[in-house]
Amino acid sequence: MIRESHKTTGFVLRTLNYSESDLIITFYSHDFGKFKGIAKGAKKSKKRFANVFEPFSLTNIIFTRKSRDMLAFIESCDIIDHFNTIRQDMEKTLIASYFIDLTDHFSPEGKKNEKVFELLQDFLFMLNREKTSDAIIRFFEMRLLKLAGFEPALDHCIVCKTPVTNGNLYYFHANDGGIKCSTCAKPQRYEKPVSTGTVRTLLLGKDMDIDKIKLITLTDSSAIESRSILTEFITHVLGREVKSLRVMEQVRKFCT
Ligand SMILES: [Zn+2]
Numbered sequence: 001m002i003r004e005s006h007k008t009t010g011f012v013l014r015t016l017n018y019s020e021s022d023l024i025i026t027f028y029s030h031d032f033g034k035f036k037g038i039a040k041g042a043k044k045s046k047k048r049f050a051n052v053f054e055p056f057s058l059t060n061i062i063f064t065r066k067s068r069d070m071l072a073f074i075e076s077c078d079i080i081d082h083f084n085t086i087r088q089d090m091e092k093t094l095i096a097s098y099f100i101d102l103t104d105h106f107s108p109e110g111k112k113n114e115k116v117f118e119l120l121q122d123f124l125f126m127l128n129r130e131k132t133s134d135a136i137i138r139f140f141e142m143r144l145l146k147l148a149g150f151e152p153a154l155d156h157c158i159v160c161k162t163p164v165t166n167g168n169l170y171y172f173h174a175n176d177g178g179i180k181c182s183t184c185a186k187p188q189r190y191e192k193p194v195s196t197g198t199v200r201t202l203l204l205g206k207d208m209d210i211d212k213i214k215l216i217t218l219t220d221s222s223a224i225e226s227r228s229i230l231t232e233f234i235t236h237v238l239g240r241e242v243k244s245l246r247v248m249e250q251v252r253k254f255c256t
Pocket of ligand 1: 182
């Protein structure tokens with residue numbers, strides 16, 4: 001059978017030791033979405049694959065494969081961007097690792113989505129250039145959820161459909177996929193409300209121009225509320241906790 005040869009650009013999502021000398025790499029690529037490939041001799045031949053297979057590296061990949069659902073054979077892989085500024089900073093490295101991990105969790109294999117590739121590219125370049133912020137993390141989550149088809153309803157009460165109104169308090173219900181106004185929510189005493197400001201900031205961050213994100217600073221309460229909403233929702237959608245999120249949040253708490 002003839003193996004077709006392909007060329008694409010992709011981010012390294014993760015690697016797996018396959019044998020003493022081979023690696024299996026999962027990429028998120030521009031032209032093929034998420035796919036896995038084997039790099040023969042990757043652990044021995046430093047010349048052929050010089051440190052390219054590190055998480056979130058952006059690479060040029062040439063590969064062959066017999067069919068779409070088969071493991072690709074990596075012919076060559078060269079670094080486009082290694083994101084050195086991110087790698088020199090532990091907090092940035094953890095955020096980038098979280099972005100990669102979340103993209104991996106929300107992307108089915110073999111499904112191309114150029115917008116997801118661009119999201120990852122935009123946010124990693126931003127992280128490489130700018131200071132870290134809660135807005136960068138939360139807006140990445142909002143945008144990825146939207147692209148993956150799991151956008152939470154935050155612009156209206158999911159029961160009475162009344163649009164978000166300033167001065168009102170809302171309650172987030174992950175199981176129902178959105179917010180309820182204080183009249184419809186019938187909150188328990190332990191349930192924490194979310195302010196209109198937080199809801200509006202998340203809605204804004206979902207679509208705003210990428211270059212403007214660096215100008216956004218979340219207030220402390222908004223940072224806490226939006227983290228709680230999105231963490232709860234992502235855990236609900238995936239049916240499990242994202243480990244890299246917990247590690248990142250713990251270290252960020254420690255750093256600030
Ligand atoms: Zn309502």
